[in-house]
Amino acid sequence: MSYKILLPQPILESGREYLLERGYELLDGSGFEEEDIIRDIKGCDAMIVRTAKITKRVIEAADRLKVIARHGAGFDGVDLDAAAEKRIMILYAPRSNSESVAELAIFYMLYCSRNFKLVQKLYKDDYRFAKFNVEKHELNGKILGLVGVGNIGGLVARKAALGFDMKVLAYDPYAAGLPDYITPAACREEIFAKSDYVSLHVPATPDTVNSVGEKELAMMKNTAFLINTSRGTIVDEEALIRALQEKRIAGAALDVLRQEPIDPANPLLNMDNVLTAPHIGAATREASARSSLTCAVGIDDFLSGRRPEFPVPPMKKMLDEMGLN
Known part of the structure; x- marks a missing residue:
């Protein structure tokens, strides 16, 4: 049988x-x-x-x-x-799925760097404003902070450093033998304080659920973006919404949300500085x-x-x- x-x-x-x-x-x-x-x-x-x-x-x-x-x-x-x-x-x-998720994390950083959601919203009605007045930046030379440097985080680091000349700072207490284009952070707090883009690459465990909250978001630059392609439960969503509404950080790209399928009433879906998607990192x-x-x-x-x-x-x-x- x-x-x-x-x-x-x-x-x-x-x-x-x-x-x-x-x-x-x-x-x-x-x-x-x-x-x-x-x-x-x-x-x-x-x-x-x-x-x-x-x-x-x-x-x-x-x-x-x-x-x-x-x-x-x-x-x-x-x-x-x-x-x-x-x-x-x-x-x-x-x-x-490591390659697919890593590529998506880079895509989200590019999307955020050009403020693309707002550009798309405005340019049909006000072409010149969208072109000249919406703030946009290069990735070149910016600091990428990685929380977690496993299979996916390591690929993101390589693509960012070697492909876009970004400076990569990483925190992972379990990582060893990192390549020379990754600088180990002295502590987890350094990632949030110094990075222009903070990208999360950790599993959902009792130690990581809600591990990015009010404290971590308060450390970030007001020009920095949060990228999450790991699990929605890693981020304290209410704290993130407050930080975005109060413009304490520049924006976020969230492949994952706490509730999946999404709650249509979630305010993150309608913010001009937030990109969301239905957990498509591995969906290639x-x-x-x-x-x-x-x-x-x-x-x-x-x-x-x-x-x-x-x-x-x-x-x-x-x-x-x-x-x-």
């Missing part, structure tokens, strides 16, 4: 073909809301998750589930404690293909008795206990 893999949302052909060629049965889900997955999960041995939330109720409803692969670098949408309790392995694809064709294949390979490795390359960090101990080589 072949293993059955639930796909609450479609994955790209790279992953589907890999699994089908190895004899797996793929079940396309009826939806990706909690009740849909609870209904579909019965009898499934594995699941590949994109944006769906995998709650304790979903885990409890699973009668045969052995492994979940998260289609991306974040795994805060999966209840890890509930999974560990049932000895369900959680895998992810930490490198698959290339990143999705890499993620789909990484998830497929990980599931095949695990179910075949081999050690998968990318368990989420909290699951490494459980993997060691299983003795997979």
